Amino acid sequence: MLHKPATPSGKDPAGPYKIRLGIRMFIFYTLFYASFVALNLLSPISMATIVIAGLNLATVFGFALIIVALIEALIYDWLCRRKEAYYQQIEKDSAKKGSA
Amino acid sequence: MAIIIFLIFVVIVIGLSLYLGNKTKTSSGYYAAGGQIHWGVNGIAFAGDYLSAASFLGICGMIATVGYDGFLYSIGYLAGWIVALFVVAEPLKRLGKYTFTDALDANYNSSGIKLTAAISTLVVSICYLIPQMVGAGVLVEPLLGIPHIWGVLMVGAIVITIVATAGMASTTYVQFLKGSLLIIFSTILVGAVVMRGLSTHPDQGGKVEFYQYASLSASKTGDTLTISESGWDVVEKVKVSADLEFVRLSHNGLDSWWSLSEKDGSLVIHETQFEVEKPDGKWINGAPASASNQLRLVGNLEKIMGDGNVETGKLSLFEFLAILTDKETLVRTWKSASFVDDGGQKVTVYYSKIVSGDKLMRPGQKFKVEGTFLERLDFLSLMLALFLGTAALPHILIRYYTVPSPASARKSTIVAIAAIGFFYILTLFMGFGAMVNGSINPADSNMAAPLLARTFGELLFAIISAIAFATVLGTVSGLIVAASGAVAHDLLDRYLKIKMDDHQKVRAGKISAFVIGGIAIILGILFKGMNVSFLVGLAFAVAASANLPAILMLLFWKKTTSKGIAASIVVGIVASLTLIALSPELYKLYGLNPANAPIPLNNPGIISIPLSFFTLIIVSLITQKEKATSKSL
Numbered sequence: 001m002l003h004k005p006a007t008p009s010g011k012d013p014a015g016p017y018k019i020r021l022g023i024r025m026f027i028f029y030t031l032f033y034a035s036f037v038a039l040n041l042l043s044p045i046s047m048a049t050i051v052i053a054g055l056n057l058a059t060v061f062g063f064a065l066i067i068v069a070l071i072e073a074l075i076y077d078w079l080c081r082r083k084e085a086y087y088q089q090i091e092k093d094s095a096k097k098g099s100a
Numbered sequence: 101m102a103i104i105i106f107l108i109f110v111v112i113v114i115g116l117s118l119y120l121g122n123k124t125k126t127s128s129g130y131y132a133a134g135g136q137i138h139w140g141v142n143g144i145a146f147a148g149d150y151l152s153a154a155s156f157l158g159i160c161g162m163i164a165t166v167g168y169d170g171f172l173y174s175i176g177y178l179a180g181w182i183v184a185l186f187v188v189a190e191p192l193k194r195l196g197k198y199t200f201t202d203a204l205d206a207n208y209n210s211s212g213i214k215l216t217a218a219i220s221t222l223v224v225s226i227c228y229l230i231p232q233m234v235g236a237g238v239l240v241e242p243l244l245g246i247p248h249i250w251g252v253l254m255v256g257a258i259v260i261t262i263v264a265t266a267g268m269a270s271t272t273y274v275q276f277l278k279g280s281l282l283i284i285f286s287t288i289l290v291g292a293v294v295m296r297g298l299s300t301h302p303d304q305g306g307k308v309e310f311y312q313y314a315s316l317s318a319s320k321t322g323d324t325l326t327i328s329e330s331g332w333d334v335v336e337k338v339k340v341s342a343d344l345e346f347v348r349l350s351h352n353g354l355d356s357w358w359s360l361s362e363k364d365g366s367l368v369i370h371e372t373q374f375e376v377e378k379p380d381g382k383w384i385n386g387a388p389a390s391a392s393n394q395l396r397l398v399g400n401l402e403k404i405m406g407d408g409n410v411e412t413g414k415l416s417l418f419e420f421l422a423i424l425t426d427k428e429t430l431v432r433t434w435k436s437a438s439f440v441d442d443g444g445q446k447v448t449v450y451y452s453k454i455v456s457g458d459k460l461m462r463p464g465q466k467f468k469v470e471g472t473f474l475e476r477l478d479f480l481s482l483m484l485a486l487f488l489g490t491a492a493l494p495h496i497l498i499r500y501y502t503v504p505s506p507a508s509a510r511k512s513t514i515v516a517i518a519a520i521g522f523f524y525i526l527t528l529f530m531g532f533g534a535m536v537n538g539s540i541n542p543a544d545s546n547m548a549a550p551l552l553a554r555t556f557g558e559l560l561f562a563i564i565s566a567i568a569f570a571t572v573l574g575t576v577s578g579l580i581v582a583a584s585g586a587v588a589h590d591l592l593d594r595y596l597k598i599k600m601d602d603h604q605k606v607r608a609g610k611i612s613a614f615v616i617g618g619i620a621i622i623l624g625i626l627f628k629g630m631n632v633s634f635l636v637g638l639a640f641a642v643a644a645s646a647n648l649p650a651i652l653m654l655l656f657w658k659k660t661t662s663k664g665i666a667a668s669i670v671v672g673i674v675a676s677l678t679l680i681a682l683s684p685e686l687y688k689l690y691g692l693n694p695a696n697a698p699i700p701l702n703n704p705g706i707i708s709i710p711l712s713f714f715t716l717i718i719v720s721l722i723t724q725k726e727k728a729t730s731k732s733l
Contacts, residue, residue: 012190022187023186033487040479055425057462062168069182072182073181073185074514
């Protein structure tokens with residue numbers, strides 16, 4: 001006997017879309033993060049370059065990694081909600097048709 | 101003041117736990133708060149769970165002592181949430197019931213997975229518990245004036261009460277409360293730091309007189325060192341390493357240790373602080389240690405953009421960082437070295453080093469990114485483990501079962517990213533604030549943030565310390581819920597199939613919480629003095645090695661088998677723990693020479709994570725036949 005979730009969730013037609021989207025956004029962020037690590041390893045001196053308002057590349061890149069994570073998260077949520085709403089609408093429409 | 105605020109907080113937390121305890125009667129309520137927590141509350145509770153002693157005490161302390169390198173932990177810890185959000189959150193919510201093991205085992209019903217995943221949960225939770233308990237002891241010492249051991253015992257007792265009364269429900273609200281307070285008051289602290297601005301003579305608003313460390317010039321003839329100023333005699337010289345030498349001087353009948361450096365061909369000796377273990381107890385700076393004779397708090401700017409006598413006044417956030425980044429800004433940083441003197445007494449010297457701002461504001465002071473291949477590999481290994489560790493931490497993963505739907509799991513992760521990301525940006529200001537405001541205890545960097553708060557008055561210190569204490573409570577509660585779930589739910593109920601009704605399952609969870617809490621107390625006492633952020637970094641490496649390959653391959657590789665998952669977990673745990681045990685940092689802890697450590701890396705992730713993935717793939721491919729047979733049956 002398999003162990004079922006505490007709060008069973010119904011079928012999610014948007015699931016495959018969300019997985020694809022998630023992987024793409026994950027790859028994008030991973031490359032961004034990897035470039036930060038690589039830059040530190042391959043050209044550590046460049047991290048001291050002043051980029052803007054007296055802040056160096058290390059600080060700006062570090063803040064960017066945090067801020068981009070949040071922006072990506074918000075975009076991901078917005079796209080997921082849009083897709084979920086789309087499928088909910090289709091479900092509603094087909095339910096209406098069925099009852100008619 | 102500090103004690104009153106601390107007690108108020110403890111009373112609120114225990115009162116809340118007892119109130120919720122009356123409502124928690126089922127195993128679903130105990131392990132997953134009934135799966136009905138609102139995503140917004142869960143998101144902040146995620147932050148409360150995740151922003152542990154390592155984040156608040158460890159990262160701020162590390163930034164305060166080594167600069168930007170400490171901020172790398174903030175970046176890595178936050179980046180790990182991207183893995184949790186994009187890859188793990190929703191699928192894991194769909195698969196699991198109460199624990200991370202449930203999710204891994206959802207499609208297999210394999211006793212191998214149940215056993216190994218439960219052990220993995222226990223190992224990772226205990227690795228993570230150690231730094232939290234160490235942090236608890238560190239906090240209570242200055243806050244309540246009681247020894248480290250009592251701090252650890254007190255946290256252990258309160259946390260066991262929280263978890264044993266209402267499990268995940270009380271844990272969630274304690275974490276929510278703590279997460280909110282931590283972010284609010286850290287913001288206030290950062291505001292106070294930039295409002296005060298920077299000074300080359302920080303005196304904590306006139307409360308503490310700035311202490312200027314002395315330097316003396318010296319000359320050397322052959323092996324004989326002579327101090328230029330009269331009345332100073334060289335008693336003893338100790339060469340700790342090729343570029344680190346100390347001298348014991350006698351002046352007016354008092355002995356003191358000084359560090360020796362050579363600049364532009366001339367010798368200079370610099371005043372230090374020092375502790376000597378004498379037969380009659382510890383001596384600090386030449387006098388017996390007492391409540392009034394402790395190490396002086398340190399950390400100040402020697403020059404601000406080339407000027408040695410400046411008070412900037414109020415600054416903007418960017419101006420604060422820009423001044424510190426300037427190469428003409430010089431910071432007095434502190435390090436320590438231990439050795440045995442001629443009289444056979446153990447001496448620990450805290451010596452200063454002037455570092456320019458441009459060097460402190462980029463990686464390199466702790467992580468040798470310009471060093472040897474192995475030093476660079478160690479850095480890469482740490483950044484890999486931080487990135488992959490978050491989504492593999494059992495106490496974080498179980499929070500996905502406290503919300504009603506996969507969409508709520510996603511939304512709560514986004515709230516967590518916003519809250520945690522904001523807090524991590526604040527760590528840079530708190531850490532550097534401590535570095536330049538004379539608020540670092542040179543013997544223990546972990547207290548940098550609360551001591552920074554003390555420079556603004558006892559009230560802020562009391563609040564920040566109480567929050568830091570709550571930080572430990574929140575995270576330890578989550579860890580104990582995760583670990584007790586692994587014992588009572590995964591091992592007793594599901595692996596050993598011990599017949600229990602719902603009430604007995606809750607009782608088993610509570611008894612497990614007591615036992616694990618007891619283990620945490622012992623470990624917290626044993627590991628006193630280690631930097632908590634470093635220890636958490638290791639817990640991340642174990643989690644990323646043991647759990648992440650299993651989670652990712654289960655979700656994205658159809659050929660994954662139960663034996664492959666179980667084997668990868670075992671290899672991940674064994675490899676990461678072995679590599680850690682044989683690392684230079686642990687050799688230091690054993691009292692051995694770190695240069696003799698058989699594994700030259702401090703961070704094992706770069707070896708153990710790929711090894712765990714590789715094991716899963718190989719074993720899964722070998723056991724494909726069994727998978728096909730079980731399917732056809």
